[in-house]
Amino acid sequence: MPRVSPAYLSRRRRQIPHAAIACFAREGFHRATMQDVIREARLSAGAIYRYFASKEAIIEAITAERHERELAAIAAARAADGGAAALRTLAREFFAPLLRADERRSRRVGVQIWAEALRNPRVLRIVRRGVDGPRAMLAALVGDAQARHEVPPRVDPDAAARAMIALFQGFVLQQAWDPRADVESYLAAIEIALAAISIRQRPPRRRAR
Amino acid sequence: MPRVSPAYLSRRRRQIPHAAIACFAREGFHRATMQDVIREARLSAGAIYRYFASKEAIIEAITAERHERELAAIAAARAADGGAAALRTLAREFFAPLLRADERRSRRVGVQIWAEALRNPRVLRIVRRGVDGPRAMLAALVGDAQARHEVPPRVDPDAAARAMIALFQGFVLQQAWDPRADVESYLAAIEIALAAISIRQRPPRRRAR
Amino acid sequence: MPRVSPAYLSRRRRQIPHAAIACFAREGFHRATMQDVIREARLSAGAIYRYFASKEAIIEAITAERHERELAAIAAARAADGGAAALRTLAREFFAPLLRADERRSRRVGVQIWAEALRNPRVLRIVRRGVDGPRAMLAALVGDAQARHEVPPRVDPDAAARAMIALFQGFVLQQAWDPRADVESYLAAIEIALAAISIRQRPPRRRAR
Amino acid sequence: MPRVSPAYLSRRRRQIPHAAIACFAREGFHRATMQDVIREARLSAGAIYRYFASKEAIIEAITAERHERELAAIAAARAADGGAAALRTLAREFFAPLLRADERRSRRVGVQIWAEALRNPRVLRIVRRGVDGPRAMLAALVGDAQARHEVPPRVDPDAAARAMIALFQGFVLQQAWDPRADVESYLAAIEIALAAISIRQRPPRRRAR
DNA sequence: CATGAATGAGTGTTCATTCAT
DNA sequence: GATGAATGAACACTCATTCAT
Numbered sequence: 001m002p003r004v005s006p007a008y009l010s011r012r013r014r015q016i017p018h019a020a021i022a023c024f025a026r027e028g029f030h031r032a033t034m035q036d037v038i039r040e041a042r043l044s045a046g047a048i049y050r051y052f053a054s055k056e057a058i059i060e061a062i063t064a065e066r067h068e069r070e071l072a073a074i075a076a077a078r079a080a081d082g083g084a085a086a087l088r089t090l091a092r093e094f095f096a097p098l099l100r101a102d103e104r105r106s107r108r109v110g111v112q113i114w115a116e117a118l119r120n121p122r123v124l125r126i127v128r129r130g131v132d133g134p135r136a137m138l139a140a141l142v143g144d145a146q147a148r149h150e151v152p153p154r155v156d157p158d159a160a161a162r163a164m165i166a167l168f169q170g171f172v173l174q175q176a177w178d179p180r181a182d183v184e185s186y187l188a189a190i191e192i193a194l195a196a197i198s199i200r201q202r203p204p205r206r207r208a209r
Numbered sequence: 210m211p212r213v214s215p216a217y218l219s220r221r222r223r224q225i226p227h228a229a230i231a232c233f234a235r236e237g238f239h240r241a242t243m244q245d246v247i248r249e250a251r252l253s254a255g256a257i258y259r260y261f262a263s264k265e266a267i268i269e270a271i272t273a274e275r276h277e278r279e280l281a282a283i284a285a286a287r288a289a290d291g292g293a294a295a296l297r298t299l300a301r302e303f304f305a306p307l308l309r310a311d312e313r314r315s316r317r318v319g320v321q322i323w324a325e326a327l328r329n330p331r332v333l334r335i336v337r338r339g340v341d342g343p344r345a346m347l348a349a350l351v352g353d354a355q356a357r358h359e360v361p362p363r364v365d366p367d368a369a370a371r372a373m374i375a376l377f378q379g380f381v382l383q384q385a386w387d388p389r390a391d392v393e394s395y396l397a398a399i400e401i402a403l404a405a406i407s408i409r410q411r412p413p414r415r416r417a418r
Numbered sequence: 419m420p421r422v423s424p425a426y427l428s429r430r431r432r433q434i435p436h437a438a439i440a441c442f443a444r445e446g447f448h449r450a451t452m453q454d455v456i457r458e459a460r461l462s463a464g465a466i467y468r469y470f471a472s473k474e475a476i477i478e479a480i481t482a483e484r485h486e487r488e489l490a491a492i493a494a495a496r497a498a499d500g501g502a503a504a505l506r507t508l509a510r511e512f513f514a515p516l517l518r519a520d521e522r523r524s525r526r527v528g529v530q531i532w533a534e535a536l537r538n539p540r541v542l543r544i545v546r547r548g549v550d551g552p553r554a555m556l557a558a559l560v561g562d563a564q565a566r567h568e569v570p571p572r573v574d575p576d577a578a579a580r581a582m583i584a585l586f587q588g589f590v591l592q593q594a595w596d597p598r599a600d601v602e603s604y605l606a607a608i609e610i611a612l613a614a615i616s617i618r619q620r621p622p623r624r625r626a627r
Numbered sequence: 628m629p630r631v632s633p634a635y636l637s638r639r640r641r642q643i644p645h646a647a648i649a650c651f652a653r654e655g656f657h658r659a660t661m662q663d664v665i666r667e668a669r670l671s672a673g674a675i676y677r678y679f680a681s682k683e684a685i686i687e688a689i690t691a692e693r694h695e696r697e698l699a700a701i702a703a704a705r706a707a708d709g710g711a712a713a714l715r716t717l718a719r720e721f722f723a724p725l726l727r728a729d730e731r732r733s734r735r736v737g738v739q740i741w742a743e744a745l746r747n748p749r750v751l752r753i754v755r756r757g758v759d760g761p762r763a764m765l766a767a768l769v770g771d772a773q774a775r776h777e778v779p780p781r782v783d784p785d786a787a788a789r790a791m792i793a794l795f796q797g798f799v800l801q802q803a804w805d806p807r808a809d810v811e812s813y814l815a816a817i818e819i820a821l822a823a824i825s826i827r828q829r830p831p832r833r834r835a836r
Numbered sequence: 837c838a839t840g841a842a843t844g845a846g847t848g849t850t851c852a853t854t855c856a857t
Numbered sequence: 858g859a860t861g862a863a864t865g866a867a868c869a870c871t872c873a874t875t876c877a878t
Contacts, residue, residue, distance in 0.1 A: 004857080004862070012862095028328035030239045034848055044864050046851075055848065108327055115324035118317055118385055119237030128386055152401050159398035162383055162390065169382055170375020176327055177337055181371065189368035192361050196406045243873055253839050254874080264873065422841070422878075430841095446746035448657045452869055462843050467870070526745055533742035536735055536803055537655030546804055570819050577816035580801055580808065587800055588793020594745055595755055599789065607786035610779050614824045661852055671860050672853080682852065839878085847871080854864080 013051045016041050017065065020058045025105040029059060029112045060126055063113050066106070067130025070094075074137045084150035084198050086141050087164065088191065094168050095187045098175060107172045114169075135161045150198045222260045225250050226271045234314040238268065238321045269335055272322050275315075276339025279303075283346045293359035293407050295350050296373065297400060303377050304396045307384060316381045323378075344370045359407045431469045434459050435483065438476045443523040447477060447530045478544055481531050484524070485548025488512075492555045502568035502616055504559050505582070506609060512586050513605045516593060525590045532587075553579045568616045640678045643668050644689045652732040656686065656739045687753055690740050693733075694757025697721075701764045711777035711825050713768050714791065715818060721795050722814045725802060734799045741796075762788045777825045 019041035023032040097103040117127040138161035175181040228250035232241040306312040326336040347370035354360040384390040437459035441450040515521040535545040556579035593599040646668035650659040724730040744754040765788035772778040802808040
């Protein structure tokens with residue numbers, strides 16, 4: 001079956017992480033066997049190793065792919081809106097997909113990757129790259145917002161960026177444990193808080209007093 | 210007619226999770242073997258099974274113990290302060306220990322337990338109990354704070370409680386990946402945000418005068 | 419089944435190489451599976467790994483043990499006889515066991531180890547130690563024999579030692595391929611050659627008379 | 628109507644053992660994969676199987692080719708010189724190439740084939756043919772030499788032939804393990820021994836006394 | 837009671853060979 | 858004819874747990 005098109009190969013390659021996510025979400029990364037993934041991907045044992053060198057390499061690919069998409073989303077939001085508006089856009093962009101079952105499934109795997117990063121230096125590097133980049137961008141956005149008096153000036157932008165990421169990570173975690181965790185009200189609370197903080201920042205009014 | 214005193218037994222029983230935390234933090238829950246734990250606890254293979262029925266049972270004990278302490282801390286804070294003051298107290302009580310290496314090590318195991326909960330129903334139950342109780346208490350505190358106009362009234366108390374927990378969980382995660390994550394500035398940012406929100410809530414009171 | 423006697427353990431440990439030799443002689447080192455060895459040793463998969471860390475470790479143990487015995491035999495012969503007499507003794511001591519089937523079986527494994535040494539640095543080191551020591555001793559014996567005019571003086575003792583070892587190794591090889599290779603006539607030929615060389619060295623003494 | 632010339636095909640066919648020798652010398656017969664050989668020969672997986680039915684078939688071809696050349700060399704020496712002179716010629720013809728790196732590499736593969744013969748009946752047959760033919764010829768040469776009183780009459784010619792082959796095989800082995808094994812001094816020692824044996828054989832003169 | 841040797845099912849991965857394209 | 862993707866049986870080794878001593 002050689003001489004296949006590059007398109008065929010790349011489709012094949014992409015279907016493996018997809019199948020793996022299904023297995024890992026269902027069984028957990030350590031409990032899921034390569035046989036499970038192989039079966040799910042409708043491949044043979046040998047075939048899967050043409051595309052990924054190891055079970056870990058599949059995890060790494062899943063991780064890297066997710067982080068790339070996230071970074072792109074943040075960069076786009078910064079380019080489009082900037083400041084607190086971009087933060088609101090991003091909040092919606094990150095939380096809205098959690099309403100979909102497939103995204104929740106994928107995030108369940110993400111939680112396992114978070115733990116895996118603690119023991120696997122390669123995964124750790126990917127996870128850190130995937131968090132450090134967005135954090136720097138968010139910090140820059142917070143800086144912008146501070147310049148516009150949308151965020152209290154004394155807040156450390158990096159700490160604020162960490163907090164925003166934490167608000168997302170923590171919710172992902174809680175939703176993974178309990179699907180009833182409500183995205184809407186959580187997002188609403190965050191937006192109210194953001195608004196409260198932003199409104200508070202009206203130096204013109206203060207100066208006007 | 211026990212050959213050993215019950216006190217000896219219960220000390221022994223407590224030592225095991227302690228040794229296990231060291232191993233799990235170092236190697237990861239799945240990579241660490243029972244042999245590692247047995248060696249760390251200076252026990253024999255047979256002996257450890259007198260205290261815990263399985264590797265999972267040790268994880269469950271570690272999880273349960275942690276959650277008991279957390280719940281107690283929250284209950285105490287509520288009883289002592291109440292309202293936004295209690296929230297500030299709790300923030301400090303939860304974050305301050307992260308300055309200690311042993312707490313960070315213990316939290317690394319916690320991260321793994323979060324992932325483990327996704328696959329292990331018994332662990333899930335413990336983790337959920339450990340999160341649901343505190344969340345309800347925090348929600349009650351938020352309710353109190355709203356009554357005192359310390360928190361915007363439109364915020365869903367439960368969502369706010371989730372957000373507070375998320376702020377902690379997310380930081381634990383980020384610190385586990387990168388020990389340089391700074392507790393002080395993170396806590397400061399949260400406090401500034403809390404203050405900003407609270408201050409914002411004064412106008413009604415003023416108008417009420 | 420713990421708390422067993424050290425004697426029991428060392429018996430256990432010795433029976434594994436013994437079983438492995440049977441398997442490796444029958445199937446070849448690479449074809450024989452650990453399951454074969456395990457079955458032959460009447461052990462379980464796990465048990466064998468308590469005694470040897472890997473399949474290679476078993477090979478290494480077999481190799482080392484053989485070389486120890488050989489070195490001891492050469493040292494003993496040198497101490498007892500010295501000179502050409504020791505060489506004759508050693509020839510008989512090394513060739514005579516080849517009349518026994520179990521020794522031939524063991525030597526078949528030896529041939530495989532010779533090849534294995536080419537790819538496995540650990541085995542190479544053991545094989546070289548096992549050849550270099552004896553070679554040095556044989557060279558010393560040849561030097562003694564030259565001092566006694568039993569061997570032509572111009573011969574390089576080290577080369578002569580290599581030749582003696584080669585005469586043995588080559589025969590082992592040929593007998594492994596063809597069990598009809600006759601030990602007696604081969605040994606007789608070597609002894610005639612040794613005698614011819616030794617007698618040739620007498621003329622000086624005769625002339626001295 | 629072949630698309631490619633037979634000459635092209637036979638060149639191709641000869642290239643494969645050449646590439647295989649490089650791989651087997653480097654990695655060992657069992658460690659080297661067909662992929663390695665395929666890459667070294669700059670062929671495709673499918674193509675190589677047009678020339679050789681299996682990995683073993685390549686080994687067999689390598690073995691057979693080597694033995695043909697050896698047999699031809701011995702036959703030529705017998706025709707040219709005969710007696711002890713032919714033995715000396717052959718010694719030089721077999722040992723001299725060992726000064727070249729490529730020959731040593733090829734002999735490393737030879738050592739592995741010796742081991743492989745113990746488990747692979749087809750390889751065994753080739754190896755035995757490759758040793759039995761030369762041995763018979765060498766035995767004949769020894770017989771000639773005995774007739775000329777160049778070798779002690781009581782020596783079994785077949786055993787002497789085995790010994791000569793052993794002297795070569797053993798050296799190949801020792802040089803494979805330790806490239807510092809010196810060809811010159813080894814060959815010199817053999818020649819001194821041969822000379823000592825030959826000179827000793829002057830019964831006519833003794834009888835003349 | 838404590839010990840630790842033993843168990844054995846189960847794991848990720850390899851690789852000679854085939855055959856659809 | 859040539860290609861190289863696919864196959865899948867086979868492998869060495871691990872480790873939570875047990876239970877004879």
